[in-house]
Amino acid sequence: MTEAASADTRARIVALARTWLGTPYHHQASLRGAGCDCLGLLRGVYAEAYGAEPEVPPPYSPSWAEDRGRETLREAAARHLVALAPDAAEPGDVLLFRWRDRLPAKHCAILTGPAQMIHAYDGHAVVETWIPPAWSRRIAYAFRFPAIRPDPAPASSPTPSPEPPS
Template structure:
């Protein structure tokens, strides 16, 4: 199994995990960041080499600090263009101009991605234009 296939298999195993702000436990609860942290743990067998400090649900709107983009660069290196994205890659989304990027998901291929959806659960969603135009970075598990 390739690294990308392994990442995707792990992400798919999280589908149905309830949404819980700052959670990162499969089957119990996670948010979008927790999903990526959980995939990291299962893939590498350890926590990422950096910690994510506690954050409020509206942290991106209040601070406009690009925490997700910074963490992506630290963990995965420079972002790649969307045109190079492959299944298993991490997608980083910005809801609106002037605010920090606030959402992440994992590309599942064939126009789908997996993410922790607020007020729902980890799910597979269509990567429609409304989502696609909000992508600001793409990273790959190394």
């Protein structure tokens, strides 16, 4: 089982997400300051925190009402993040939204405070906003980033002895 991120790591996630504020909306992009969609924001923050994206997503539709019969976003999140109950989510955690009953979750955001989130607002930009009741009712899943593992210490090697003079 993957270890979940600490409060310090989640605070770092929120700080990183805030550096994306104002990034224009661009479907399937993930480049801070240039363009991203909701998944691109999540991918970019993950890459900045962990050094690389966990996977490159296949092409996907911008339609929130599209139903391919699978929870593709939830499945990808479950491969790389730690699932938790939506009511247990804290700042720095990821929220997935389902816009209609029986449709897959198609939008994601990073929780930044009680009823506040950062997300890519379709047609506009990355914004930090409150979560209105209509959105709150649509939270289908929540996930926590994994713990950031420290770089392993370099293996100690014996100090070479100086060569004797010849």
